[in-house]
Amino acid sequence: MLDPVCDMTVDLDEAREAGLTMELGDREYAFCGEGCLKAFAKRLAAQGSKR
Ligand SMILES: [Zn+2]
Numbered sequence: 001m002l003d004p005v006c007d008m009t010v011d012l013d014e015a016r017e018a019g020l021t022m023e024l025g026d027r028e029y030a031f032c033g034e035g036c037l038k039a040f041a042k043r044l045a046a047q048g049s050k051r
Contacts (some may be wrong), residue, residue: 004029005036005043 001012015030020037024044024048031037043049 001030003032003036005039006032008032 001015002008003010005038010020010030010032012021012028012030015032020031020033022037022040028036029040031040
C-alpha cells in the first residue's frame with residue numbers, strides 16, 4: 001500500500017497496529033509515520049474548508 005503523502009510503500013497491517021491508518025469513505029489509507037498522517041489530515045481539512 002502506498003503512503004499518499006510521500007509515496008512510500010507501507011505495510012497495511014503494520015500501519016494499523018501503529019495507528020497510522022485513516023478510513024475515508026470506502027477507502028483506507030496507510031502512512032509511514034505520524035508526520036504523514038498529520039499532513040494528510042491537514043490537507044483534507046484544507047480541502048474541506050474551501051467549500
Ligand atoms: Zn510518508
